[in-house]
Amino acid sequence: MHAVVPALLGAALVVTGCSVVGEDGGSDQPASDRVVLVTHDSFALPKQLVARFEEQSGYRLVVRGSGDAGTLTNKLVLTQDDPLGDVAFGVDNTFASRALDAGVFAPYDAALPDGADRYRLPGDDEHALTPVDNGNVCVNVDDTWFADHHLAAPTDLDDLADPAYKDLFVTPGAATSSPGMAFLLATIAAYGEDGWQDYWSRLMANGTELVDGWSQAYEVDFTQGGGKGDRPIVLSYDSSPAFTVSGGRSSTSALLDTCFRQVEYAGVLAGAENPTGAEALVDFLLTPEVQAALPDSMYVFPVDASVPLPRQWSRFARQPTDPLTVAPADISAHRDEWLREWSDVTSR
Structure with a gap:
């Protein structure tokens, strides 16, 4: 995974x-x-x-x-x-x-x-x-970066489209990545079939960076990923903060209101x-x-x-008590349609 x-x-x-x-x-x-x-x-x-x-x-x-x-x-x-x-x-x-x-x-x-x-x-x-x-695919934040920049970290999906966080989020794409697909499904679960496209339009207008896979997003572009990245918000997992621990504290957090169970x-x-x-x-x-x-x-x-x-x-490694979900039957019925719509929105 x-x-x-x-x-x-x-x-x-x-x-x-x-x-x-x-x-x-x-x-x-x-x-x-x-x-x-x-x-x-x-x-x-x-x-x-x-x-x-x-x-x-x-x-x-x-x-x-x-x-x-x-x-x-x-x-x-x-x-x-x-x-x-x-x-x-x-x-x-x-x-x-x-x-x-x-x-x-x-x-x-x-x-x-x-x-x-x-x-x-x-x-x-x-x-x-x-x-x-x-596990759960969740948005993660670099708590150290936000403290250093005197900016409150985002807490939910809505915040990712807020201009305060412009150019700060990186995520793997839904068409090329399993966690990326999970994030798309999380937004569908949160905003419904009539609202997720508008959410993605706002997300992309706010400078969201799309990459092919998790490794590129976390290892290269995330500020805590070891690759000198410049994005302090990344799509990762609920377990990720357990691996950024130093001195008894984790430098990252998973936003548990953004999670989709895998x-x-x-x-x-x-x-x-x-x-x-x-x-x-x-x-x-x-x-x-x-x-x-x-x-x-x-x-x-x-x-x-x-x-x-x-x-x-x-x-x-805290897990959400009520992760976002989409029924497998709905995923099967609408996957191709959702991916086409997602591609249209993110390529504008």
């Missing part, structure tokens, strides 16, 4: 201990002896957990990175008749309906840990997608060469060991309610 700390992002983008195979790569190993995982580029698990899966299952894990979650979904849909691997991880609730409608995944009703049932995708009656982690899923790909191995990997992602590792390795919240969070998370 996402990494939120520049110093840690490099590690997150390397799948430690896995055999990484690009789309043009290959393997002489028989398909029955390996499991090919197709995922987004921020997938990461500790080396010891990968080794544990390989020892317990008898399969070698091969990982094929496929860009952002949106790009991943598009590739899975385009290659559904000749799947890129056995199992996919990282399709989220903003894109999942498209993958289900296209028949990308095979049914697999995995046994869910405590509390995970609340994250099932509505409408997925065959249980083709298994919830693995969750759930990431794993699923067995229809037509997989090794569906048994794929099911084993889905099950492994739900084990307490993997669930406990998710915050530090992929910066997301586990779906297992019994797993304790790291100390910094309990203090600084």
